Structures are given as C-alpha cells and as structure tokens.
Amino acid sequence: MEIQLPNGLSFKTPTFPGRVVARAVLVIAALVVVFSSWFTIEPEEAGLVMRFGRYVRTVPPGLHLKLPRPIEAVVKVPVERQLKEEFGFRTESSAGSRTTYSQEDLSAESLMLTGDLNVAVVEWTAQYRVRDPYKYLFKVRSVQKTFRDMNETVMREVVGDRSVNEVLTVGRQEIAAEVEQRLQALCDQYENGIKVEQIVLQDVNPPDAVKPSFNEVNQAQQEREKLINQARADYNQIIPRAKGQAQQTIEQAEGFATDRVNRARGDAELFVKVHAAYQRAPEVTRRRMYLETMGEIYPKVKKKVVLDEKLKGILPLLPVAGAAEVKP
Amino acid sequence: VKEIRVTVAVIAAVLAIVVLSSSLYTVAETEQVIVTQFGKPVGKPITTPGLKVKMPFTQVVHAFEKRFMEWDGDPNQIPTKDKRFIWVDSYARWRITDPLLFFQRLRDERGAQSRLDDILDGETRNTIAKNELIDLVRSTNRPFVVADDVAELSQPEAAERVEHGREKLTKEVLENARRRTGDLGIEILDFRIKQINYVEAVRQEVYARMISERKRIAERYRSEGAGEAARIAGEKDRQLRVVESEAYRQAQEIRGKADAQAADIYAAAYNRDAEFYRFLKSMGTLRESIDPETTLILSTDSELLRYLSSAK
Numbered sequence: 001m002e003i004q005l006p007n008g009l010s011f012k013t014p015t016f017p018g019r020v021v022a023r024a025v026l027v028i029a030a031l032v033v034v035f036s037s038w039f040t041i042e043p044e045e046a047g048l049v050m051r052f053g054r055y056v057r058t059v060p061p062g063l064h065l066k067l068p069r070p071i072e073a074v075v076k077v078p079v080e081r082q083l084k085e086e087f088g089f090r091t092e093s094s095a096g097s098r099t100t101y102s103q104e105d106l107s108a109e110s111l112m113l114t115g116d117l118n119v120a121v122v123e124w125t126a127q128y129r130v131r132d133p134y135k136y137l138f139k140v141r142s143v144q145k146t147f148r149d150m151n152e153t154v155m156r157e158v159v160g161d162r163s164v165n166e167v168l169t170v171g172r173q174e175i176a177a178e179v180e181q182r183l184q185a186l187c188d189q190y191e192n193g194i195k196v197e198q199i200v201l202q203d204v205n206p207p208d209a210v211k212p213s214f215n216e217v218n219q220a221q222q223e224r225e226k227l228i229n230q231a232r233a234d235y236n237q238i239i240p241r242a243k244g245q246a247q248q249t250i251e252q253a254e255g256f257a258t259d260r261v262n263r264a265r266g267d268a269e270l271f272v273k274v275h276a277a278y279q280r281a282p283e284v285t286r287r288r289m290y291l292e293t294m295g296e297i298y299p300k301v302k303k304k305v306v307l308d309e310k311l312k313g314i315l316p317l318l319p320v321a322g323a324a325e326v327k328p
Numbered sequence: 329v330k331e332i333r334v335t336v337a338v339i340a341a342v343l344a345i346v347v348l349s350s351s352l353y354t355v356a357e358t359e360q361v362i363v364t365q366f367g368k369p370v371g372k373p374i375t376t377p378g379l380k381v382k383m384p385f386t387q388v389v390h391a392f393e394k395r396f397m398e399w400d401g402d403p404n405q406i407p408t409k410d411k412r413f414i415w416v417d418s419y420a421r422w423r424i425t426d427p428l429l430f431f432q433r434l435r436d437e438r439g440a441q442s443r444l445d446d447i448l449d450g451e452t453r454n455t456i457a458k459n460e461l462i463d464l465v466r467s468t469n470r471p472f473v474v475a476d477d478v479a480e481l482s483q484p485e486a487a488e489r490v491e492h493g494r495e496k497l498t499k500e501v502l503e504n505a506r507r508r509t510g511d512l513g514i515e516i517l518d519f520r521i522k523q524i525n526y527v528e529a530v531r532q533e534v535y536a537r538m539i540s541e542r543k544r545i546a547e548r549y550r551s552e553g554a555g556e557a558a559r560i561a562g563e564k565d566r567q568l569r570v571v572e573s574e575a576y577r578q579a580q581e582i583r584g585k586a587d588a589q590a591a592d593i594y595a596a597a598y599n600r601d602a603e604f605y606r607f608l609k610s611m612g613t614l615r616e617s618i619d620p621e622t623t624l625i626l627s628t629d630s631e632l633l634r635y636l637s638s639a640k
Contacts, residue, residue, distance in 0.1 A: 156523065213539040214542055228560065247575070250579050272597055
C-alpha cells in the first residue's frame, strides 16, 4: 500500500499476505489463552474461582488450571495469614529489634467512658483470620472498616459495663475474653467470615490529665504498706524478745524452786540424821555440840571479857591482845 | 468476487460480536441487577450471579450492591435527658433488599446514604434525648467487681440503676429507623453506637472529678496506713505487757509453790523435836554471826568457863 503525505513524500507500508496476519493473530490469542489458564496459590492463600462472575470453586495452595479469561477469574484470599488491627496506636515499623509507633493522636479510638461515667484510655489489638473466604468476599462490603467499627463498638460496650477501677486493674483479662467472645458473635451475625483469634489489651490507662492523681493513689498505697510494714517490723523486733525473756524469767523461777526444795530436803535430811544421833545420847551430844561451837567461835574473837559472878560491884577489865584502843 | 465475499464475512463477524456483547452480560457474586427497556423495568431483579442474556441495544442493565454495606454517621453533639452534652458516633449495616424499589426511590447509593443520615441521625437524637447518659454507657446492671477496699467509696454514680441499657436503646433506634425505611427497598440490619465521648467542657469537669476522687482514695490509703500502724503499735504494747506479766505471774507461782513445799519439808523434819531444832539453829547462827570485831562478854557461870574458876 502506498501512502501519500501532504508534503509530497510518499512511502510504502510493507504488505503481508493475509495468511501471515491471521497466523500472528492466532498465535497471540493462543498465548493469551495459555497464560491466563494457569495460576498459583501461595501456601497461606485460598483461591476462589469465578465463572462469569459466579463463584464456582475454591482451590487450595499449588498450581491450578482454569478456563481462560474472560470466562474464569481468580481471587486470592490469605486465609492462613494472621491479620491484625490496632486501636489507639499504630505500629509504624517493626524492622529489626525496635518497634516504632506512630506519633499520631488516636485518642478518639482509645478514649472511652466507663460504667461509672469516668474516662479510660484503652489500646488494644485484634488478631484475626479469614475463616470463610466466600463470606469474606461476598457477604460484606468494606470488611476491614466494618471490622474496625465492630471492635470499637464491642470494646466500648464491655468497658461501659465496668468501673474505671476494674478496667485499670483486675478487669483486663476478663475484658479481653468478653470482647473476643462478643466480637466473634457479631462477626457470625454479620457473616463476614472472620475468625477472631485473640484480643490483646495493650496499654490501659487513665487519661493523661488524670494520670498524676492515679499515681498519687499508687504512692499512697505504697506509703500505707510502708507504714504497716514498719509497725510490723517494730512489733517483730520487740515481742519475740519479750517472749524469750519471759521464758527466761520462768526458767529462773523453776531453777529457784528446785534449788529451794532441794535445799529444804537436804536441811531436813541433815536434821533428821543429827536428831537421830542426838536421841541416842541427848545430854552428851548437846553439850558436845555447844562446846564445839564455842571452841570454834572463841579463837575468832579478839576482845573477850570474862565476868566472875562472885565479884559483885566490880567491873574487871581483861585486856586481850590487839584490843588496846577502845572504841566508843 | 472473492474479495467481496471476504468483506461480507468480516462485516458479519463484527456485527455478530457487537450484538453478542450487547446482549450478554455478567452478574458478579456481589451484585444484583435490574434491566430496563427505555427506562421501564423489565422482568424481576436478577440476584443470582453468572452469565445472562438480554435484548441487545434496547435494554440497559443497572447493577446494585448485594452485600451488606456500611453507614458511618458523622459524630453528633447531642444532649442526654440529664443534660449532659456528648459526642455520639454510630454506624449501621444495611443492604438493598429490593433493587427495583431502591432504584425508583433512591436512585443510587449516594441517595441512600443521605436518606440514612436523615433517618438514623434523627432517631439517634430522639432516643438519646429521652434517656440518661448512664443508660447509653452501660448495658446491664452488672455489679462492678471490687478490686480492693477502696472501690466502694470511689463511685458515687455507680449506684445509678440502668433502666434500659445501651443494647436496648440501640435496638430501639434500629426498630424506629427500620419502620421508616420499609418503602425504600433497603433494610437496616444493625445499628450500633461506636463512640460516646464527653464534649470538651464536660470532659474537663469529669477529669476534675476523677482527680478529686483519686485524691480522696489516696488520703484514705494514707490514713489507713497510719491507723493500721497505730493499731499494730498498740497490739505490740499490749502483747508486751501480757507476755511480761504472764511470765511474772508464773515465776511467782513457781517460787511460791517451792517455798510452800520447802516450808512443809522443814516443818515435817523440825517438828520431830522443836527444842533440839532451836538449839541447833542457835549454834549455827552463833557460828555465822560472830566475827573478830565482836566483843564477847562471858560469865564464869557459862558452860564454857565453868571450869575457869574451879575444877569441880
């Protein structure tokens, strides 16, 4: 074919015989058919095949064949992958060992009213899986956004039935469990094909403005413990010792008692023996004992005065050795 | 002649393709369609997916969403019955139940969303204005779990009873809204309150209240600590006295018993001969009491010196 251009030039397009063109078209068509007839499904995925828009089958991971476009099309859903939604915070990257969080203000998501009309800040993560890819794709539009809305609703329902004290302290475990269970029920009701794996409560805090006073309560609690512990320590320092000392007093008394009784017994025994001997010869023994005693005493005494009964009216002095000086 | 034949064949093929592509259409799994002919609906809405046939050129296909759709309300500032201003953010699930009616009444999704805005915002407002805040926040009258001895004094409003509860009130909104959407070809499946928050001014008040409440709790902890410490100190003093006096009592008792026993023993022995005992004891006492400083005055009459004057 010859083409005339306005400026006088002309050129010829190469002419192909009709058969060549037809062949080329056929080859290209064949290639398209072949390349759109197989597909692979990754290990964590499931493939849903649709024929003219109608769902026909689900295929497991591996290499699969299908009818070429536009007859059949495949949608892949990651059914085995654990998916995660974060509320009140966003993980920006967890590359390496350090996780960074977005600085964005997400308090609207995490600020909530408690059952006693106080305010708490609750951050949590919902981990879930696509259990039923058919429902996931074909029952609910914007599944992810819906799921987020559901999370916020259920969390607030559960927190709304608890006091702020409960939310911040003992209720954590229970809240997570109840949210999980209710959220699953809601997912089943909405038929979104989601299996809630776990609800993890992250930080649960009082609002920033109130935090210092909460810390003050903790501090006061510590203070209380400290005071009580000190008093107990004091108690423990004194009472066991006093008990020991009391025991000591009692033991000493016991000792005294034994001593006293034994001595009494000894003395009594001695008396009985001596008395027995005395009774055999009372006069002599008595005299002997008296004289013995005097014999013992007499040498000890330095100043001795002997009075003769018969020398009446005279007071004779008998100076004995060492008694020169007279004491008044 | 041959060229003409080829040309005719090509034209026929092109025509066939055009007609076919205009008379075949697919309905996706997520769609439902109605077919109109010059604006007039033809046949029933098609809700099953797959390859479908229609009249070429004259019939037009209108596709609508078959899945549940989201409705996300704008946060509204609404006063409750007890005159508290709160932000309410809600969401709803809805779907097109009658595509034809939907097409006639609302035309498209945008129309539907704005009608839902009107209906749901209005119903939300009505219900909230008729109820107290506590009824919107709580679902049940579940008693709060008391974590420690402090919770009982911390919550003045915990005593408020919930009359209906959040679940019942959102159901009420849903019922009322449903009644008004019946003739629109749509169905609201669920309505929920996503967020309730105090408006800024009220929030500051609530924070102030929370702070004062915490302060009260802290004070109570402190005074409890001091009280308990005093109690323990008192207990300590008492215990100390109990222990000491008990020991004293026991010791005295033991001593007393021993003394009594000793006295009995002595008495039993010495009673054999009281006179001899007196003699013996005097001898002993003499022996012990006389020391070198003592001056001994003796009469020659005495037993010892009897023989000093004469040997008889």
